[in-house]
Amino acid sequence: MTDSVIRIENLHKSFGSLEVLGGIDLDVRAGETVTVLGSSGSGKSTLLRCINFMEMPSEGRIYLHGDLIGTDEGGSVRYSESELCRIRTRIGMVFQHFNLFPHMTVLKNVMEGQVTVLGRRAGAAEAKAREQLERVGLSDKADEYPARLSGGQKQRVAIARALAMDPDVMLFDEVTSALDPELVGEVLRTIRQLADDGMTMLVVTHELGFAYHVANRVLFISDGRILEQGEPRQILREPATRRMQEFLDGHAQFRLPF
Amino acid sequence: MVEWNFLAVLADADLLLQGLVNTLKVTFLALLFGIPLGLVLSLCRLARARFLSMPAAFIVEFFRTTPPLVQLFWFFFALPILIDVRMTPYIAAIVTFSIQSAAFFAEIFRGGIQSIDRGQWEGAQAIGMNHWQSLRRIILPQAVKRMIPAFMERSIELLKTTTLVSTVAYTDLMFQANDLAQKTFRPLEVYTVVAVMYFVVIFVFSQLSIRVEYRLARSGESTVR
Amino acid sequence: MGHDWDFVTIAQNWGVLWVGLKGTLVIFSVTVVLGLGGGLIVGICRYIRHPVSRWPAMTFIEVFRNTPVLVQIIWFYYAFPILTGIEVDPFLAATLGISLNTMAFSAEIYRAGIQSIEPGQWEAGKAIGMTYSQALRRVILPVAIKRVLPALTNRGIEVFKMSTLASVVAYIETLNQAKLIADLNFNPIESYTVVALIFFVVLYPVVQATYALERTLAKGD
Numbered sequence: 001m002t003d004s005v006i007r008i009e010n011l012h013k014s015f016g017s018l019e020v021l022g023g024i025d026l027d028v029r030a031g032e033t034v035t036v037l038g039s040s041g042s043g044k045s046t047l048l049r050c051i052n053f054m055e056m057p058s059e060g061r062i063y064l065h066g067d068l069i070g071t072d073e074g075g076s077v078r079y080s081e082s083e084l085c086r087i088r089t090r091i092g093m094v095f096q097h098f099n100l101f102p103h104m105t106v107l108k109n110v111m112e113g114q115v116t117v118l119g120r121r122a123g124a125a126e127a128k129a130r131e132q133l134e135r136v137g138l139s140d141k142a143d144e145y146p147a148r149l150s151g152g153q154k155q156r157v158a159i160a161r162a163l164a165m166d167p168d169v170m171l172f173d174e175v176t177s178a179l180d181p182e183l184v185g186e187v188l189r190t191i192r193q194l195a196d197d198g199m200t201m202l203v204v205t206h207e208l209g210f211a212y213h214v215a216n217r218v219l220f221i222s223d224g225r226i227l228e229q230g231e232p233r234q235i236l237r238e239p240a241t242r243r244m245q246e247f248l249d250g251h252a253q254f255r256l257p258f
Numbered sequence: 259m260v261e262w263n264f265l266a267v268l269a270d271a272d273l274l275l276q277g278l279v280n281t282l283k284v285t286f287l288a289l290l291f292g293i294p295l296g297l298v299l300s301l302c303r304l305a306r307a308r309f310l311s312m313p314a315a316f317i318v319e320f321f322r323t324t325p326p327l328v329q330l331f332w333f334f335f336a337l338p339i340l341i342d343v344r345m346t347p348y349i350a351a352i353v354t355f356s357i358q359s360a361a362f363f364a365e366i367f368r369g370g371i372q373s374i375d376r377g378q379w380e381g382a383q384a385i386g387m388n389h390w391q392s393l394r395r396i397i398l399p400q401a402v403k404r405m406i407p408a409f410m411e412r413s414i415e416l417l418k419t420t421t422l423v424s425t426v427a428y429t430d431l432m433f434q435a436n437d438l439a440q441k442t443f444r445p446l447e448v449y450t451v452v453a454v455m456y457f458v459v460i461f462v463f464s465q466l467s468i469r470v471e472y473r474l475a476r477s478g479e480s481t482v483r
Numbered sequence: 484m485g486h487d488w489d490f491v492t493i494a495q496n497w498g499v500l501w502v503g504l505k506g507t508l509v510i511f512s513v514t515v516v517l518g519l520g521g522g523l524i525v526g527i528c529r530y531i532r533h534p535v536s537r538w539p540a541m542t543f544i545e546v547f548r549n550t551p552v553l554v555q556i557i558w559f560y561y562a563f564p565i566l567t568g569i570e571v572d573p574f575l576a577a578t579l580g581i582s583l584n585t586m587a588f589s590a591e592i593y594r595a596g597i598q599s600i601e602p603g604q605w606e607a608g609k610a611i612g613m614t615y616s617q618a619l620r621r622v623i624l625p626v627a628i629k630r631v632l633p634a635l636t637n638r639g640i641e642v643f644k645m646s647t648l649a650s651v652v653a654y655i656e657t658l659n660q661a662k663l664i665a666d667l668n669f670n671p672i673e674s675y676t677v678v679a680l681i682f683f684v685v686l687y688p689v690v691q692a693t694y695a696l697e698r699t700l701a702k703g704d
C-alpha cells in the first residue's frame with residue numbers, strides 16, 4: 001500500500017451518452033512498468049488521459065502516493081485548475097504526436113516547464129535539460145529546432161521534456177504509433193532504459209514485444225473495462241478470454257524491434 | 259485639351275506632407291491601441307464564461323458590421339453630449355479607429371489562436387502549465403507569427419480608412435487636399451498628386467507585406483487570413 | 484449617464500430617413516453588381532497569360548487597391564470632370580469610386596479562386612475536347628466561384644458599408660439624411676445611433692450566413 005504511486009478507484013468517463021470507461025480499478029506500484037493493451041476505441045488512451053486530467057473523469061477517484069487528487073465533496077470530487085497543474089508536474093506524459101513546441105529549440109523545449117512552471121533558475125534548468133537530453137541520447141541536438149529532427153528524435157526530446165520535471169510517474173500514449181517502423185526501436189529502447197532505471201510507468205502501446213519483454217504487468221482493456229491483467233509472459237501466451245486471444249491473433253509476435 | 263499645372267501644388271507641398279504625417283500618426287496610434295485591445299477582445303470572445311464571451315462577440319460584430327464613417331460621426335458628434343467630454347477631431351479619430359480596428363484584429367487573433375493544433379495546448383498542460391501560461395508561452399508566439407500577413411493587410415486597410423477623418427476636419431492628407439484644391443482652384447492636380455502620394459505609401463507597405471508573407475510561407479508557416 | 488434618449492423625433496422624421504435608405508439601397512445595388520460582376524472580367528484578364536489582357540488588368544488592380552476609396556470618389560467628383568469634360572454628379576462619382584474599387588478587390592478574389600483549382604481539372608476539360616474558354620466557363624469557374632463565395636459575400640458587406648462614403652460628396656443616402664436630422668433637431672446621439680443600428684441589423688444576419696457558408700464549404704471540400 002505504501003509504495004502505491006497511482007491508485008485508481010472506479011473510474012468512469014463518458015463523452016455525452018457514449019461511455020468510454022466503465023469503472024476502472026488499478027494500482028500502480030513504484031518502479032512498475034504497466035503496459036496497457038486494447039484495440040482502438042477500447043478506452044485505453046482515455047484511461048491514460050484521465051490519469052493526468054487531460055480528460056476530466058466523469059466519476060471515480062485517483063490517488064497519487066495515497067493522497068486523493070481533488071477535493072472530496074460528499075461523494076463527488078471537485079478539481080481546481082491550480083491543483084491539477086501541480087499534479088501534472090508530477091505525472092509526466094508523452095503523446096503520440098510529440099506535441100513539441102515548434103518555436104523553441106530542443107533545449108528550450110526541455111527547459112520551458114522547469115522555468116515557467118517549477119520556477120527553476122535558467123542555469124539549473126539548463127543543466128537539468130542537458131542531463132536529460134544526454135539520457136535520451138540527443139545532447140548534440142540541443143540547439144536544433146524540432147522541425148529538423150526525425151520522428152524518433154522528436155519523441156525522445158518529448159521524453160526528455162517530461163523527465164526534466166522529475167515526475168513520480170510517466171504516461172506513454174501510443175508513442176510509437178506515428179513513427180516510421182525503422183524509428184520505433186530507438187524510442188522503445190529509451191523507454192526500456194527508463195524501466196531499468198526504476199521509473200514508474202504506464203505504457204499504452206501496440207508493441208506486443210515491448211509488453212512481453214519489458215513490462216512487469218499487462219492490462220488488457222476492452223469496452224472501457226479491464227478484461228484481463230497479469231504477468232506478461234503468462235497472459236500473452238495463455239489469455240483467458242476469447243477477446244484477448246482475438247486481439248493477440250491480429251498482432252505480430254512478441255518480437256522486440258531492436 | 260487639359261493643361262496640367264503642378265506649380266500651385268508644389269508651392270504648397272509642405273501642407274500635403276504635413277497632412278501625410280498626420281495620416282500616419284493617426285494610423286500608428288490606432289494600431290498602438292487597437293492591437294492590444296483586439297487581443298483582449300479575442301481572449302474574452304474565446305473565454306468559456308459567457309459574461310465575457312457574449313459582450314466581446316457583440317462589440318466585435320457591431321464594429322465590423324457598421325460603417326466606419328457612422329462610427330466616427332457617433333464618437334465625434336454624439337459621445338461628447340452623452341458623457342460630457344471635449345472631443346477633438348484628432349481624439350475622435352483615434353478612439354474610432356482604435357476600436358474599429360480592434361474588432362478586426364480580434365478576429366485575426368481568434369483565427370490565429372484557433373489555428374494552433376490542440377496538441378500544443380496538451381503539450382503545455384502536460385508539463386503543468388495553466389491556461390494563461392500555455393497561452394502566453396506556447397500558443398500566442400506561434401499564432402502571432404501566422405497572423406503577421408493578416409495584420410499587415412489590416413493595417414493597410416486602416417491607413418486607407420483614416421481618410422475619413424477629413425470629414426470631421428482633422429488635418430490629414432485628405433483634408434489638406436480638399437483645402438488646397440479650394441485655395442488653388444486646381445482640384446485635378448491636387449487630387450491626382452494626393453492619390454499618387456497615397457498610392458506610393460500604400461503600395462510600398464503592401465509590397466513589404468507580400469515579401470513577408472512569401473518568407474513566412476517559405477519557412478513553412480501557414481498563414482491565417 | 485444623464486441623457487434622455489428621445490427616439491420620437493427620429494420617428495417623426497422617418498420620411499427624411501426613408502429617402503436616405505432608398506438612396507443607400509440604390510447605390511448599393513448598382514455598385515455591388517458592377518463591382519462583383521466587373522471584377523470577374525478583370526480577374527480573368529489578370530489570370531490569362533496574355534500581356535494584352537494581363538498588364539492593364541494588373542495596373543488597374545494595383546491602382547485601385549492601393550488608394551483609399553474616399554480619394555477615388557473625390558477624385559472622380561472634382562478632378563475627373565476637368566480632365567474629361569464629362570459632368571459628374573454625386574451619384575456617378577460615388578458609383579465610379581466604389582464600383583472600380585470593388586472590381587479591383589474582387590478581381591483578386593476570383594483570380595485566387597481560379598488558381599486554387601487543381602491542374603487536373605483543366606486537363607480533364609481538354610481531354611474531352613473543350614477549348615480553353617469552354618473549360619474555363621464550364622469546368623473551372625463554377626467550382627472556383629463556389630469556393631470564393633464567402634470572400635465575395637464579405638466584399639459585398641464592405642460595399643454596403645462603403646455606401647456611406649457617398650455622403651461626403653452629398654449623395655443622398657442614410658448617413659447624409661441622419662446628419663440632416665441631427666443638425667435640424669440637435670439630436671446627433673439618436674440620429675447616429677439609429678443609423679449604426681440599421682447597418683448592424685441588416686448586416687449581422689449576412690455575416691452569420693457567411694460564417695455558416697464558410698463552414699458548409701469547408702466540410703464539402
